[in-house]
Every structure is written in structure tokens, then in C-alpha cells.
Amino acid sequence: MTGLLDIRGLRTVFHTPEGAWAAVDGVDLTIRRGEVLCLVGESGSGKSVTGFSTVRLIDPPGEIVEGEILFDGKDLRQASDEELRALRGNRIAMVFQDPLSTLNPVLTIGEQMAEAITAHRRCTKAQITEESVRALARVGIPSPEVRLRQYPHEFSGGMRQRVAIAIALLNSPDLIIADEPTTALDVTIQSQILYEVQTLARETGTAILWITHDLAIVAELADRVAVMYAGQIVESGAVDDVLDRPCHPYTLGLLKSSTGTVRPGERLHQIDGNAPRIDARPSGCPFRTRCDRVVPLCSETYPLRQENGDRAFRCHNPVPAAPATSGEVLP
Amino acid sequence: MTSYFLQRLIQSIAVLLAVSVVVFFAVYGIGDPIELLVPPQASAAERLALIKRLGLDQPVWSQYFTFLGNALSGNLGTSFVHGVPVVSLILGRLPATLELVLLSMITATVVSVPLGLYAGLNPDSRPSRIIMAGTVIGFSLPSFWKGMMLVLLFSVWLGWLPTAGRGETVTALGMQTSLFTLDGLKHLILPTLNLAIPNTVLMVRLIAAGAAEATTQDYVKFARAKGISRRRIVRRHILRTILIPVVTVVGIEFGSLVAFSTITETVFSWPGMGKLLIDSIYQLDRPVVVAYVMLTTLLFVGVNLLVDVLYAALDPRVKLSGGMT
Numbered sequence: 001m002t003g004l005l006d007i008r009g010l011r012t013v014f015h016t017p018e019g020a021w022a023a024v025d026g027v028d029l030t031i032r033r034g035e036v037l038c039l040v041g042e043s044g045s046g047k048s049v050t051g052f053s054t055v056r057l058i059d060p061p062g063e064i065v066e067g068e069i070l071f072d073g074k075d076l077r078q079a080s081d082e083e084l085r086a087l088r089g090n091r092i093a094m095v096f097q098d099p100l101s102t103l104n105p106v107l108t109i110g111e112q113m114a115e116a117i118t119a120h121r122r123c124t125k126a127q128i129t130e131e132s133v134r135a136l137a138r139v140g141i142p143s144p145e146v147r148l149r150q151y152p153h154e155f156s157g158g159m160r161q162r163v164a165i166a167i168a169l170l171n172s173p174d175l176i177i178a179d180e181p182t183t184a185l186d187v188t189i190q191s192q193i194l195y196e197v198q199t200l201a202r203e204t205g206t207a208i209l210w211i212t213h214d215l216a217i218v219a220e221l222a223d224r225v226a227v228m229y230a231g232q233i234v235e236s237g238a239v240d241d242v243l244d245r246p247c248h249p250y251t252l253g254l255l256k257s258s259t260g261t262v263r264p265g266e267r268l269h270q271i272d273g274n275a276p277r278i279d280a281r282p283s284g285c286p287f288r289t290r291c292d293r294v295v296p297l298c299s300e301t302y303p304l305r306q307e308n309g310d311r312a313f314r315c316h317n318p319v320p321a322a323p324a325t326s327g328e329v330l331p
Numbered sequence: 332m333t334s335y336f337l338q339r340l341i342q343s344i345a346v347l348l349a350v351s352v353v354v355f356f357a358v359y360g361i362g363d364p365i366e367l368l369v370p371p372q373a374s375a376a377e378r379l380a381l382i383k384r385l386g387l388d389q390p391v392w393s394q395y396f397t398f399l400g401n402a403l404s405g406n407l408g409t410s411f412v413h414g415v416p417v418v419s420l421i422l423g424r425l426p427a428t429l430e431l432v433l434l435s436m437i438t439a440t441v442v443s444v445p446l447g448l449y450a451g452l453n454p455d456s457r458p459s460r461i462i463m464a465g466t467v468i469g470f471s472l473p474s475f476w477k478g479m480m481l482v483l484l485f486s487v488w489l490g491w492l493p494t495a496g497r498g499e500t501v502t503a504l505g506m507q508t509s510l511f512t513l514d515g516l517k518h519l520i521l522p523t524l525n526l527a528i529p530n531t532v533l534m535v536r537l538i539a540a541g542a543a544e545a546t547t548q549d550y551v552k553f554a555r556a557k558g559i560s561r562r563r564i565v566r567r568h569i570l571r572t573i574l575i576p577v578v579t580v581v582g583i584e585f586g587s588l589v590a591f592s593t594i595t596e597t598v599f600s601w602p603g604m605g606k607l608l609i610d611s612i613y614q615l616d617r618p619v620v621v622a623y624v625m626l627t628t629l630l631f632v633g634v635n636l637l638v639d640v641l642y643a644a645l646d647p648r649v650k651l652s653g654g655m656t
């Protein structure tokens with residue numbers, strides 16, 4: 001199975017005086033054209049590092065040490081700096097988590113949009129303005145012509161994130177990597193942005209890698225979902241499939257702890273314990289210390305990836321097929 | 332904006348008044364100039380006449396108010412020693428100092444921006460370590476010692492450069508300047524270097540720290556994710572942010588260089604304002620010292636105001652409003 005983006009065995013480590021710790025530890029991930037893939041997992045599971053590794057925006061002490069990042073058939077690990085630069089923001093665009101810090105405070109919005117265009121193609125001033133205005137209008141920013149001349153501090157957090165998304169759209173990329181772009185925003189703005197992004201993906205055929213830890217967003221937005229734990233993808237597949245019939249106990253735990261599944265009066269379930277720190281991961285299956293389906297084999301080997309069509313998971317003792325969830329996830 | 336300037340104006344006047352009180356009484360306390368001014372063979376009557384003429388027979392507070400009254404009409408007094416108005420005496424020395432200060436500020440900026448950027452952007456490289464080690468040395472050596480070492484090295488041992496004075500000068504724009512003669516330029520090199528070193532190292536450190544911090548900012552990473560070239564990121568995103576603290580330092584340092592180039596001017600016998608100040612202190616020439624401090628204060632206040640205005644131009648988040656001080 002090949003897609004627009006095929007990540008194979010990606011391993012990204014952070015070097016410390018005590019050794020190299022793998023934040024991403026053998027990740028396989030496929031995204032097809034026009035598809036929205038949600039990457040979910042607890043804090044520290046390696047979602048952001050996976051996103052940044054995809055465009056090789058990993059700075060020391062971080063290093064990508066293994067794997068292939070096939071984008072449109074070309075391995076980005078072999079790409080030169082200039083090839084990467086030409087790709088970033090043009091064919092693969094990113095939106096960061098914190099809208100307050102992603103825009104340069106001392107440059108106008110117009111300049112920050114213009115440079116994103118001129119970095120990749122020659123354009124007249126009029127064309128640049130026209131395209132910038134169109135992109136801002138598309139993400140629902142009123143009076144875009146005026147806004148172009150303003151500075152980031154004149155925008156609210158939600159508006160700044162829209163600007164960041166507008167910048168990502170400027171060059172009609174094949175893939176947008178959005179790293180929890182709505183976490184800092186309030187719920188109404190969040191769902192507005194989700195709706196717009198979904199529409200865009202449909203209209204333009206842009207594929208989206210949406211990083212989040214919120215299953216409600218996954219249910220609302222995703223075509224497919226990949227669940228990440230301790231630097232690995234523990235389960236992936238079509239969104240309905242995974243959310244309705246989770247195979248991995250971790251996915252089940254996430255579903256149970258998601259607010260959408262709880263009926264009024266019922267207590268919110270929590271997965272016991274904390275995610276292991278990057279430098280203290282258990283041997284064998286890293287989830288075994290928190291798992292209620294643990295078997296002796298779990299501490300010996302990390303389960304191999306079991307594939308069934310589009311569905312894949314890594315567990316020695318998967319959740320039985322009978323629906324174990326108490327309800328379905330509501331958006 | 333207007334109320335802001337009004338507020339700043341009132342503040343500035345208050346500062347000038349406070350400084351005038353402090354410096355006037357301090358200088359009064361240093362010593363009695365009359366012994367230095369009267370020739371030993373002068374008669375008692377001549378001596379009294381001189382005291383009266385200089386106003387030294389008045390009580391100190393009355394002297395102060397006389398000074399203040401005159402100052403308000405732009406007259407800061409007459410030099411005891413030279414017998415000319417101190418303002419014209421000091422301003423007459425200004426071009427020499429200004430020339431030295433401007434040249435060393437330009438040198439410091441031209442040298443420190445590339446060095447600081449390089450060190451900040453490649454913190455682990457060997458040249459960067461050498462640059463940063465150099466700044467520590469530049470910081471810790473006292474100015475007079477550096478000056479004398481420069482003289483020793485370039486004038487005494489190598490014999491390349493002259494040790495003292497302005498050399499040959501020409502008149503440009505109504506001012507004497509050493510900038511346009513070869514001899515003058517040769518005389519300028521060592522004092523300029525000596526004056527520029529502390530500011531260069533300060534700015535290198537400031538720019539390096541700023542650049543290193545800016546590279547870790549999300550907006551720089553975002554710019555990289557947009558595919559912006561490294562060149563442009565450094566020029567537009569990083570340099571632009573660092574410019575704000577650099578402008579502050581250049582502003583403040585400009586003021587303090589004009590005011591305190593005294594050591595360098597003394598070491599190199601450069602006939603500027605600083606040398607005049609030192610000479611006047613030795614001769615207890617009170618009006619010159621007081622006027623010098625007043626003019627320097629005025630300069631500082633003016634430069635600070637200018638820096639604030641530049642700030643607002645550079646950083647869109649800064650609004651000049653009455654509420655800010």
C-alpha cells in the first residue's frame with residue numbers, strides 16, 4: 001500500500017549525556033492524497049516529533065537515525081537542504097500548536113504571507129496581495145486587505161491561528177501537517193476551524209496529518225486514525241473501525257477516558273498510571289505496566305505489527321472483537 | 332503621543348534641575364579655586380578684586396541661583412581659567428570628541444553585527460568560541476591599560492602609528508576634522524580602537540545572545556517550515572528582532588562615550604571634551620565642570636528620548652502613550 005506519504009520504521013532520538021533516547025521509535029505511517037489522518041496519543045508520546053521529522057525539522061540534540069520518509073515516492077532522508085527548503089511550505093505545509101508564538105511579532109502579516117509565496121515562485125506584488133487576501137478570506141478573516149498591513153499583536157489567538165492556516169494554504173500544498181492547532185483555542189472557534197479545514201481538504205484534495213490528543217476531534221475530522229504510545233504507532237485504521245472496535249487496550253483506555261463516551265452521572269475512566277518517561281520505558285511492550293490485559297509474553301518482546309487490510313495494531317493480547325466500549329464517541 | 336512627549340519633557344527638566352543641584356554643590360566642595368587662580372605675587376587687593384569678580388564672595392546658594400538664572404538664558408558661565416564662555420569652550424572641543432565617538436560607534440557596529448550573528452548562529456563552532464573568549468578579554472581589560480598597550484605595540488614597538496594629538500586637520504562644515512587627511516586618520520586609529528573595544532565586545536555578546544535565543548523561537552521554526560531561505564530568516568526574522576536591544580545599547584553608549592571618552596582622550600592627548608574636563612577638574616575651573624555635566628545630562632536625556640522613538644518604530648507592539656515612563 002503506497003500513499004502520498006509513506007513513513008517506514010522512522011526512529012528519531014534525542015542525544016543526552018546519558019545516551020540517545022528515542023522519542024519516535026519505529027513508526028510506520030501512510031497518508032493518501034486528500035485524506036485526513038489523525039495522530040492521537042498522550043502528551044510525550046512523540047506526536048510532534050513525528051510531525052517535525054516528516055519535514056526533517058529536527059534540531060540537535062535531536063536526530064533522525066533510522067527509517068524512510070517517502071513523499072510522493074522520494075525519500076526525504078536523502079534530500080538535500082535546498083530540496084527540503086523547496087518542499088517545505090510549498091508541497092508540505094505546517095501549522096504549529098501555539099498560535100501566539102508562530103508569527104514573528106515585528107513583521108506584518110502581509111510580509112509573512114508574501115515571503116511564503118516568494119520563497120517558492122516568482123510573483124508580482126499585485127498577485128501576492130491578491131493571493132494573500134484570498135487565503136485570508138478563505139479561513140474566515142474579515143476585511144483581509146486591512147489585516148495584511150497589521151502586526152500579529154493586533155489579532156486574537158484564534159485569528160492568528162487562522163492566519164497560520166491561511167499561510168499553510170498559500171501554495172496549495174499536497175500535505176498539511178497540523179500539530180494540535182486548535183488546542184489553545186476555545187471550543188466554538190475550534191469547531192469552526194475544524195469545519196473549514198475539512199472543507200478545504202475535500203475541495204482541494206490536500207491531505208492532512210492532524211495531530212491531537214482529543215478523540216472528539218478525531219471522530220469529527222478524521223478519515224483514518226493512528227494511535228501513538230511511547231514513540232510507536234500501536235493501532236491504526238479507518239476512523240469508524242478503530243473507534244468502534246479498538247483492538248489495542250490503550251486505544252480502548254483512551255476511548256473510555258474520552259468525555260464524549262460518558263453518560264451523564266457516569267464517572268470518567270482514567271488509564272492507570274502515567275505514560276513512561278522517554279528514558280524509562282519498560283522492556284517488551286511499553287504499555288504493559290499500565291495494561292489490564294497483560295500476559296507473560298508482554299515483558300519479553302514487543303509485539304509485531306499485525307495487519308489486516310487498512311487495519312493494523314501491535315498487541316500480544318488484543319481486545320476481543322465483541323464491542324467493549326460502553327457507548328460511541330460523540331463529537 | 333503628544334501627552335507622552337509632554338510628560339517626557341517635564342521629566343527631563345526635573346532631571347536637569349536635580350543634576351544641577353548635585354553637581355554645583357559637589358564641585359563647590361572639591362576645593363577653593365582661588366589659590367590656583369591668583370598669581371603668587373598678587374597683592375591682597377588684587378586677590379579680593381578677583382574673588383569679587385568671579386562671584387566667589389557670595390554664599391554658595393546665592394551663587395547657585397545666579398548660575399541657575401544665567402543658565403535659563405543660555406549662559407552657563409565663564410571659565411575661570413580661560414576667561415571665555417564655557418559653552419563655547421566646550422562646544423569648541425565637541426567636534427574632536429564627536430569625531431572620535433562616531434567613528435568608534437560605527438566601528439563597533441560594523442564589527443560586532445557580523446561577529447555576534449556568527450557566534451550566535453553557530454554557538455559550537457571553533458571561531459565562535461574564539462570570538463566569545465575574545466569578548467571576555469575585551470571586557471575585563473581597563474580602558475587606560477588597553478590604551479597604553481596599544482601605544483606600546485603600534486607606536487613604540489612597531490612605529491606604525493603616532494601616539495598623541497589629532498594630527499593634521501582640515502576644516503569641513505565649519506569644524507576642524509582629522510577625517511580627511513592621511514595624518515589625521517593615522518592619529519584617529521588608536522583612540523578609536525581603544526574607545527570601540529568595550530562597545531564592540533558588549534554588542535557582540537548582546538547580538539550573539541539575541542541571535543541564539545531568536546533561533547529557538549517558534550516563529551523562526553515556522554519560517555523554516557514555510558521554506559524561507561536561511562539568509563532571509565537571518566536578515567528579516569532574526570536580525571530584525573535583535574535590532575531592538577542593539578539600538579538601545581548604541582543609544583546609551585553613544586551618550587556615555589561622548590561624556591566619558593575622558594580616559595581615552597587623556598591617554599592619547601586627544602584635544603576633546605573629555606580632556607577639557609580632566610584639565611578643568613585639576614584647575615578647579617568650576618564653571619567648566621558644571622557646564623560639562625549639564626550638557627552631558629542634556630545629551631543623555633535627548634538620546635534616551637530618541638531611543639524610545641526608534642523603539643516604537645522598530646517594535647510594533649510599543650505604543651508611545653502617556654501611561655508609559
Ligand SMILES: Nc1ncnc2c1ncn2[C@@H]1O[C@H](COP(=O)(O)OP(=O)(O)OP(=O)(O)O)[C@@H](O)[C@H]1O
Pocket residue numbers: 014023041042043044045046047048049050061062213277278
Ligand atoms: N528538544 C528536545 N530535547 C529533548 N527531548 C525532547 C525534545 N523534544 C521532544 N523531546 C522528547 O520527545 C518525547 C516526545 O515529545 P513530543 O513533543 O513529540 O510529544 P507529543 O506527543 O507531541 O506531546 P504533546 O501532546 O505534549 O505535544 C518527549 O518525551 C520529549 O521529552
Ligand SMILES: [Mg+2]
Pocket residue numbers: 047048049179180
Ligand atoms: Mg506536541
